[in-house]
Amino acid sequence: MGRMTPSTIELPVTDDDYRIARYAAAAIALTVAEAALPSPLPGIKPGLANIIVLVVLARYGWRDAAWVSLLRVVAGSLVIGQFLAPGFFLALAGALCSLAVLALAQHLPPRFFGPVSASVLAAFAHIGGQLLLARVWLVPHDGVFYLLPLFATAALVFGAINGLVAARLLDAPVAAPVAVKDGS
Amino acid sequence: MKSSVPDGLRELLAQAAGDGHAPWRTLLRPGDWLLLLAAGVFVAASYPLLWRGGTADRAIIKRDGEVVTELALSVARKYELTGAIGTTVIEVQPGRARVLSDPGPRQYCVQQGWLTRANAVAICAPNHVTLQLAGRSGQNGAYDTLNY
Incomplete structure (x- = not known):
């Protein structure tokens, strides 16, 4: 990378910002990779980026997880060319509902409930938010709810798998902190 | 740049590949x-x-286009209705309904037999009576046909 010219505007960048940006970049990469996968039904996706959100939630708390999730939705949609398209709003509605549920789920007793529970609950909140927005805005007819079983099955399967992957990542010994190189 | 994979992702991948799990x-x-x-x-x-989604749960009976009564498709019963030229008898059984008899000359609505699907309709035009089934979401009744 070439050296950048000194900026005239100094925006203080904290360690928090670097950390959130790194995790958000990982989540965006997974979103882009996933966009290449064929989907049997629009809206049914593995949601791999949520693994990152779950890891961040467990390690750094809800605020960071919300930043990563929302940055992922906005920047991810910019990268795949869906920004402000219907899919963007569906993803946003799903992410907001998931975050609301995760805010509650993080208070479950950790002795009994791990990342898999958080993941499955968030996945159901995700399809709930998407279906509600689709019903109110895109398909103003109760017919969308006939698809609920398919979406619920996907939420259960992918929620459980993503939760297991997140649990395994969290179970691993924490890697040596990655040095932040900001070129200065 | 060593690789195009973001740092956070590389860190996570390295952890996932690690042993001792x-x-x-x-x-x-x-x-x-x-x-x-x-x-x-x-x-x-x-x-x-x-x-x-397509099953019916009630029968809507109309005369001259106006709803006379709605019968739940849960109990078996018969309903008699006097129309323009006589009496139409409608029979309801759990999950289905039919026009049992009608004074119309050609008996089209009687020959239709049992109706079971939501939005199915039997029309006894001479007597100005219709029998229509409705499902759980009553909104479908707002459309005669839909095409895309």
Whole structure:
């Protein structure tokens, strides 16, 4: 990378910002990779980026997880060319509902409930938010709810798998902190 | 630049590939099993929604285009209605309904037999009587046809 010219505007960048940006970049990469996968039904996706959100939630708390999730939705949609398209709003509605549920789920007793529970609950909140927005805005007819079983099955399967992957990542010994190189 | 993979992702991938992991099932805590079970039951219970969408749960009987009565398709009964040229008898059984007899000359609505699907309709035009089934979402009645 070439050296950048000194900026005239100094925006203080904290360690928090670097950390959130790194995790958000990982989540965006997974979103882009996933966009290449064929989907049997629009809206049914593995949601791999949520693994990152779950890891961040467990390690750094809800605020960071919300930043990563929302940055992922906005920047991810910019990268795949869906920004402000219907899919963007569906993803946003799903992410907001998931975050609301995760805010509650993080208070479950950790002795009994791990990342898999958080993941499955968030996945159901995700399809709930998407279906509600689709019903109110895109398909103003109760017919969308006939698809609920398919979406619920996907939420259960992918929620459980993503939760297991997140649990395994969290179970691993924490890697040596990655040095932040900001070129200065 | 060493690679185009973001740092955070590389870190996570390195961890995922690492050895010394506990078996997968130990990653699930007791509440997780319970929640997965509950979610599985919810998903299984939601499947009938997908296939029961087209079933009817009530019969709407109209004369001159105005609703005379609505009968639930849960109890067997007969309903007599006096129309323009005589009496139409409608028979309801659990899950279905038909026009049992009608004074019309050509008996089209009688020959239609049992109606079982939501929005199915039998029209006894000479007597100005219609029998229509409706499903759980009554909104479908707002359309005669839909095409895309």
